[in-house]
Amino acid sequence: MDGAQAPPVVEAVGIAKRFGPTVALADGNLSVRAGETHALVGRNGAGKSTLVGVLTGLHRADAGEVRFAGKPAPAPGDRAAWRERVACVYQRPSVVRELTVAENLFLGRQPRGRFGLLSPGRLRREAAELLEAWAVPVSPDLAARDLTVEQRQLVEIAGALSLGARFVILDEPTAQLEAKAINRLFDRLRDLQQQGVTFLFISHHLPEIYEICQRVTVFRDARHIVTAPVAELSHDKLVEAMIGEARGLVQVGADRPSVSADAEKVLELSGVGVPGFVESVDLSVRRGEIVGVAGSAASGKRQLAEAIAGLRARSGEVRVTGRVIKAGQVPAALRGGVGYLPGDRNVDGFVPGLSVAENATMTIAGKLGPRGFVLPKVRDGRANTMIADLDVHTAGPHQPVGELSGGNAQKVVMARALASDPEVLVLVQPTAGVDVRSKESLLGAVDEQTRSRRGALLVSDELDDLRVCDRVVVMVGGRVVGEHPRGWNEAELVAEIEGIGESGV
Amino acid sequence: MSPVSESTTVSTEVPTEPEAPARPTPLTGRPANRLRLAKLRDLALIPPIIALLVYGYTLKPDIFLTHSYLVDSVLKYQAVLAMVVLAEALVLIVGKFDLSLESIVGIAPAVAIFLVVGNTSVLGAPWPTWTVLPVALVFGGLIGVFNGLLIVRFKLSAFIVTLAMLIFLRGLQLTLVGGSTISNLAKRVPVIDYLGNVRILTLPLSIWIVVVLFAVGIVVLGYTRVGRSLYAVGGNPDAARAAGIRVERVIWMTLVVAGLLAALAGLMMSAQLASVAANQGEGMIFMVFAAAVIGGISLDGGKGSLFGALCGVVLLGLIRSVLTLAQVAPDQIEAVYGLVILVALVLARLTSGKAQD
Secondary structure (H helix, E strand, O other): OOOOOOOOOEEEEEEEEEEOOEEEEEEEEEEEOOOOEEEEEOOOOOOHHHHHHHHOOOOOOOEEEEEEOOEEOOOOOOHHHHHHHOEEEOOOOOOOOOOEHHHHHOOOOOOEOHHHOEOHHHHHHHHHHHHHHOOOOOOOOOEHHHOOHHHHHHHHHHHHHHOOOOEEEEEOOOOOOOHHHHHHHHHHHHHHHHOOOEEEEEOOOHHHHHHHOOEEEEEEOOEEEEEEEHHHOOHHHHHHHHHOOOOOOOOOOOOOOOOOOOOOEEEEEEEEEEOOOEEEEEEEEEOOOEEEEEEOHHHOHHHHHHHHOOOOOOEEEEEEOOEEOOOOOHHHHHHHOEEEEOOOHHHHHOOOOOEHHHHHOHHHHHHOOHHHEOOHHHHHHHHHHHHHHHOOOOOOOOOEHHHOOHHHHHHHHHHHHHHOOOOEEEEEOOOOOOOHHHHHHHHHHHHHHOOOOOEEEEEOOOHHHHHOOOEEEEEEOOEEEEEEEOOOOHHHHHHHHOOOOOOOO | OOHHHHHHHOOOOOOOOOOOOOOOOOOOOHHHHHHHHHHHHHOOOHHHHHHHHHHHHHHOOOOOOOHHHHHHHHHHHHHHHHHHHHHHHHHHHOOOOOOOHHHHHHHHHHHHHHHHHOOOOHHHOOOOHHHHHHHHHHHHHHHHHHHHHHHHHOOOOHHHHHHHHHHHHHHHHHHHHOOOEEOOOOOOOHHHHHHHHOEEOOEEHHHHHHHHHHHHHHHHHHHEHHHHHHHHHHHOHHHHHHOOOOHHHHHHHHHHHHHHHHHHHHHHHHHHHOOEEOOOOOOHHHHHHHHHHHOOOOOOOOOOOHHHHHHHHHHHHHHHHHHHHOOOOHHHHHHHHHHHHHHHHHHHHHHHOOOOO
């Protein structure tokens, strides 16, 4: 499928990889042309991460061949040779937090001065030159821990380029960035592309692929499905390739009944403030209503949700079905009828070593037997119901959650939030980092659960999430600045979230 | 994303795909296997224990497998270690450290017994003999409370706090016991006599206490809300907190329980020797950690079972007695013992397949 010009920067043919009994990659093919930005998409578990592992030399493929610029890949142990050919910027930082940017850039290959000792001056100077050469606006003296996600990514890219690699894999680089930062990142990527750098761009966010990439490769079920120029693959075709059938993106909740004005208020916030983040928020959620809270990362929306869940100290009053909830205590919020889904499941969503059943019932451990006893039968029974209700793909209630894919782990976290049969669900970024199908079923669960029984406060900056909501309020700088009923205009909402014409933060 | 997690969704959600291997329907087949596997991991130390029993038998067929040898020369001396391992296992599961437990083994009985038989009049001493048990337990518990205060409230590192506490309590004990030994306690302190001499069904009371407390511990950890919360807190404290578990309270409570258990272990040790030595319990903590880790308790928290820890204790006891029976020279036995422990750790790592940190 390639033109007959220069050999592709990287070419993988028929890659297969098993981990124990499980096939992570059955037939992985990829060919990236020099100078292009190539998208790699697929649902969680499609084999993308495994392919990246093989391309970067971290995994040794069981079968198949990797070639860089037409030549066979280096020996598996020759890390230096791999690093000259390919670099990967992962979602998780791979910098040493306590060292400076300069030290990180030259880790293990620091320039030496007199007597073969390290020379801090030269280190600083060369780091500054390197950052300058790739136009990374970061001081070499800054500690890596003080870098923003955006700066950290650029520093890691610069470091990779300085090693000689002209092929960089970006693993969901935009997942933790705000819209403005994403635009800046894309500008930088285009610049680098002009200078001859080739990118493999992995993202769940399909519009980005049309914006920045020239060609796209789709993986599904551990196999290569299609490679095509993005211009020739419509949005629907792309989604179809990813999930195996034609289907628009998430359309959950389009048929939600309107909420009557006299429905009971399940959640009422009056003058809620969180020191340093939220000024004073008044908001209410009725039974049967999903209220979206949108805003940038600095808007305080997430802190507001955490305060309602009892994880943060707050001022003001929170009532659930009329009863006042004591501030700053998770058990009090839980008892009062708040179900909470945290914003980053890997941080405080689940305990990876514990089973699906234990994680899903963690909020109701006191109700699984008499006198504080937990009866495994009762627990597994409850868990099986939840697994079925939320369509969690797992080997069973005893499988550790750490072994599940992102989407399924998130469903377990959703189960945990729903387990206590709450009056109001407080959800933060419920579909972050999950694939299209999981997104649909998670949002479907929110929709279904809130039709009659409860209400939900859905904190997110994903437009797909917000589309499910009956109305969306926008926070800027710790305050609610606007409200949009269902059917809002995308551009208007985004403009308001980004605080155009506002001081913001 | 880990390779394993890939496997769970691969080909599971697209039933229309002909080449997709059939996914196991949830709730059949695999869960049972997995459960069996988890149980197996718990039983990983049983084969080496049996091997050691057989080996000991071939060394000294006439005495090794006799009731009196196994009970009085092997298990009795492991009872104290077992108690401290129980305490440390709880602390490790909740994700913390407690090095000071070995000094509680010394100081708690020392204080309690000193107040009863010591040559002093502070605090209205001599106290009546019945106070030995409660005073020792309360003292052990209070040390747990204080450790908890520094670790939970002031957010200090558990390692350093309990290390400092260990050094402090050692010094306190030296001051109290005066470099010598409070000896000849037999027939003077009832609880010491009970713990040292009473036998039920031919087994010493101390062994029964260990068996009962481990049984209670296994039930609590496996089948109660509080017990399961230890694993949740040790596995991911942030997730536990978000799920409504009072993380600080659970940690604090665990440290106090560990102090109580270590104090009881100290009384058991004093009872065996009918004395309180100035260095009682010294150096024990290394054996405690070795037994816990061999038994599958993770130093990272959130992993391991009490049954496994108990197996670790029994294994260490058998290794020591087999070394003695094999007539390893006394001045070499510690070195050999240390080597064997290293080998056991490597084997435990290989059989469990999980990294120990």
